[in-house]
Amino acid sequence: MTDPREYDLIGIGFGPANIALAIALEEDPDTELRTVFVEKSPVPQWQENMLLGGSDIQHHPLRDLVSLRNPRSRYSFTNYLFENQRLIEHLNLPTPFPLRIEYADYISWVRRTLSAPVIYGTAVIGIEFDPETDLYTVTTSDGDLLTAPQVSLGPGRTPLIPDEFVGTLDSRRVVHLTDYLSAAGTFDPATDRRIGIVGGSQSAVELALDIRRRFPAIDVGIITRSWSLRAKDHSPFSEEIYFPQFTDYYHRSSKAARRRLDLFTRPTNYSAADLDVLERLYAEMYEDRLHGRSRTLIYGDSEIVAVASGPHEALTLTTRNATTGHHDELVFDRVVLATGFRDMGGGQDDEHHHPLLGGVHRCLRSDSDGDLLVERDYSVRPVSGTAPIYLNGLCESTHGIGDAGSFSLLSLRAELIARSILDCHDRSRAGTSASA
Numbered sequence: 001m002t003d004p005r006e007y008d009l010i011g012i013g014f015g016p017a018n019i020a021l022a023i024a025l026e027e028d029p030d031t032e033l034r035t036v037f038v039e040k041s042p043v044p045q046w047q048e049n050m051l052l053g054g055s056d057i058q059h060h061p062l063r064d065l066v067s068l069r070n071p072r073s074r075y076s077f078t079n080y081l082f083e084n085q086r087l088i089e090h091l092n093l094p095t096p097f098p099l100r101i102e103y104a105d106y107i108s109w110v111r112r113t114l115s116a117p118v119i120y121g122t123a124v125i126g127i128e129f130d131p132e133t134d135l136y137t138v139t140t141s142d143g144d145l146l147t148a149p150q151v152s153l154g155p156g157r158t159p160l161i162p163d164e165f166v167g168t169l170d171s172r173r174v175v176h177l178t179d180y181l182s183a184a185g186t187f188d189p190a191t192d193r194r195i196g197i198v199g200g201s202q203s204a205v206e207l208a209l210d211i212r213r214r215f216p217a218i219d220v221g222i223i224t225r226s227w228s229l230r231a232k233d234h235s236p237f238s239e240e241i242y243f244p245q246f247t248d249y250y251h252r253s254s255k256a257a258r259r260r261l262d263l264f265t266r267p268t269n270y271s272a273a274d275l276d277v278l279e280r281l282y283a284e285m286y287e288d289r290l291h292g293r294s295r296t297l298i299y300g301d302s303e304i305v306a307v308a309s310g311p312h313e314a315l316t317l318t319t320r321n322a323t324t325g326h327h328d329e330l331v332f333d334r335v336v337l338a339t340g341f342r343d344m345g346g347g348q349d350d351e352h353h354h355p356l357l358g359g360v361h362r363c364l365r366s367d368s369d370g371d372l373l374v375e376r377d378y379s380v381r382p383v384s385g386t387a388p389i390y391l392n393g394l395c396e397s398t399h400g401i402g403d404a405g406s407f408s409l410l411s412l413r414a415e416l417i418a419r420s421i422l423d424c425h426d427r428s429r430a431g432t433s434a435s436a
């Protein structure tokens with residue numbers, strides 16, 4: 001190990017959350033920070049394992065990396081189209097939302113255009129805090145040590161693997177959606193006759209359509225707790241939860257009030273899909289029946305209560321019907337988990353902190369339930385010390401639905417974090433020069 005390299009700010013992960021932060025810092029004329037971002041992928045792509053043919057983005061394209069904060073930024077989606085000579089052509093598309101493959105290219109273009117220093121192909125494997133120096137030390141998979149008084153943690157949320165599937169991911173038969181396209185390359189219609197998709201989300205429906213298109217010989221079963229698949233609530237009053245005022249309101253609320261608000265907000269994004277993909281799947285299933293076939297079945301109102309190895313290396317999922325209590329056994333050769341991601345908190349599918357905070361969470365301020373105390377500027381501070389860790393893209397349970405699993409407020413979040421980072425830096429410089 002070498003001596004730690006010193007910075008003013010370390011960013012962990014260089015996905016949309018930290019890219020938006022890097023831009024906000026670059027666009028501030030007074031920034032003089034020594035910054036480094038560490039990204040585990042050698043050639044990072046936005047959600048590369050779910051860039052499915054024909055899939056579109058789930059947010060208004062102007063809610064991009066910058067526009068709500070600085071509509072004049074050169075890093076806007078509009079400027080990306082303009083500089084790539086596609087603006088007029090794009091405006092003529094008969095679809096309201098850009099294709100996901102184009103949005104992924106926009107993010108890659110920004111990444112290439114930005115001057116922020118990034119170490120690619122290196123994962124952060126640990127974070128520690130020293131209350132004596134008020135500094136964090138970040139350890140990388142290369143064995144390097146980096147220190148800084150401020151950290152922006154933006155690794156994306158932890159994939160949610162339901163308890164029944166823990167331990168099955170190594171078996172090659174079960175894959176989370178974040179690994180889907182890599183796994184799909186190994187699907188073999190000769191042996192993989194039935195594929196189960198767990199969940200009732202946008203991703204679950206997209207996966208069903210994709211498997212049906214790629215592998216006409218493979219049957220698909222969708223297992224969902226809801227009675228059936230349903231549409232997201234995109235109505236205008238509901239969508240006001242993606243206003244920054246809602247984030248203020250949510251953050252000020254008690255934990256109990258937040259959970260109550262979640263019941264209202266979740267149907268705008270979770271366990272539901274856009275109407276276009278629902279209608280496409282419905283029509284395709286109808287057409288199957290005209291051909292005397294039933295290639296896709298939806299197992300609604302069903303909860304998976306056990307997973308076991310079945311015949312010929314298949315998996316048997318035992319489901320329980322929530323209404324009748326009846327148990328069923330469904331056999332699949334492969335299973336794709338469209339089960340989403342973990343939030344921070346004490347709920348059934350939550351985690352108290354992101355795994356990368358394992359070495360440091362005891363030094364950070366938390367409440368009596370053990371949940372981290374996250375400020376409005378997304379910072380968590382140490383119990384002894386002032387050095388902030390910003391949870392960039394992990395704060396849905398404290399800041400509401402517009403915050404983590406969405407681009408909706410990304411640029412405004414970046415603005416708040418950048419301002420807080422610069423204030424903190426200025427204060428510590430003023431303190432250093434006063435004591436000199």
Ligand SMILES: Cc1cc2nc3c(=O)[nH]c(=O)nc-3n(C[C@H](O)[C@H](O)[C@H](O)COP(=O)(O)OP(=O)(O)OC[C@H]3O[C@@H](n4cnc5c(N)ncnc54)[C@H](O)[C@@H]3O)c2cc1C
Nearest residue numbers: 013015016017040050057058123124155156393405406407
């Ligand atoms: C299939 C799919 C489609 C989606 N579509 C939309 C959409 O259309 N609109 C929308 O608003 N939201 C969408 N989302 C939500 C999505 O989470 C956000 O859009 C966005 O990707 C969040 O950005 P992020 O930077 O927080 O996380 P991520 O995009 O997950 O980026 C995190 C980055 O951190 C890196 N990283 C992780 N761990 C480490 C480590 N230990 N060390 C170093 N680097 C690390 C990762 O390699 C990655 O590059 C989608 C999510 C999925 C899964």
